[in-house]
Amino acid sequence: MIALSPVHNDDPALALSPLLRSTLLTLDYIETNGPIGLTPLKALKRYFVQWAAEAFVWPHYTAEDLYYLNKVLNEHDFLPLMVLHDVMLGAKLVRHYKGAMHSTRLGKELRANPGKLWAVLTNYLLCVVDHSKYTRHGDQLVGTWDIFLNVINVEAHTGVSEERLCSVLFGGEEEEFRRHDYQLAASFYIHVLRPLCWAGLLEEHRIGKALEQREVYTKTPLWVAALNLETDRHLREPTRH
Known part of the structure; x- marks a missing residue:
């Protein structure tokens, strides 16, 4: 829970x-x-x-x-x-x-x-x-919700890509997740990002079209209302111009 x-x-x-x-x-x-x-x-x-x-x-x-x-x-x-x-x-x-x-x-x-x-x-x-039944190969994902939520809390404070989150959580270069290790990125999306979006805690913004499309995720007001996380103390208000 x-x-x-x-x-x-x-x-x-x-x-x-x-x-x-x-x-x-x-x-x-x-x-x-x-x-x-x-x-x-x-x-x-x-x-x-x-x-x-x-x-x-x-x-x-x-x-x-x-x-x-x-x-x-x-x-x-x-x-x-x-x-x-x-x-x-x-x-x-x-x-x-x-x-x-x-x-x-x-x-x-x-x-x-x-x-x-x-x-x-x-x-x-x-x-x-069990979100593995919605993946192509029945992939499981290593990690806990405590880790996922605390990392996303910081990274998505002003918007973050799927590749950036995978790089922070699993190591490796962002470009590698985009071009080569897309199976892990897809598994992370199905197990973590999509459920958070469907629950209303994250919002997915799709930018570009076809092969150039990229997804950027931001926290919603529901995230702020419902989650009290350890990494909250590291957050800073985004600069507004």
Whole structure:
């Protein structure tokens, strides 16, 4: 578990979490429309996937992005929804029953307490979900959240690239991670950077296009509100001109 400071329900920083926003939309959908149908393989049925693609407006996974690659949408075509389904089920916010996904008592209680709901979702996404199944080779990553968060806390104070973070954490030159050791960089993204972005603690800025595209990460107000880290004492306010 990661020690998260309590975030007030009315804190506007919570709106920065795609994970929380989409969970609330899903719980609201069930409350309004009833349980969500499941396929024989227990995936969410296509009608909900299509609704979610439009309603979630998930960064870098918008309906426009998804339909550009797929004529119709199934759950496995919308990766954030797959992960969200796993997180909500594992955190016992929903359950499968008689071919449909229902809200649990806990899900209904936390729906009215978004600050606590965010903490439950974030800890499950970061500390329980096995992200290796989303990597090409099932890669595991060596390191702890205490190390990752404290390093990112300093490096991302004014914006940092994936390659710079890999260089600081694992050694080696930044250019090597960009050109040659991209498997480790990709694993770090899937295990650490992407979950932090989906939780709303980091924001990913994509600069450039195609092979020239680079990603820069900055901390969000939710990071400041929810995390109290050892390296906070090393931070300085960025210079403004």
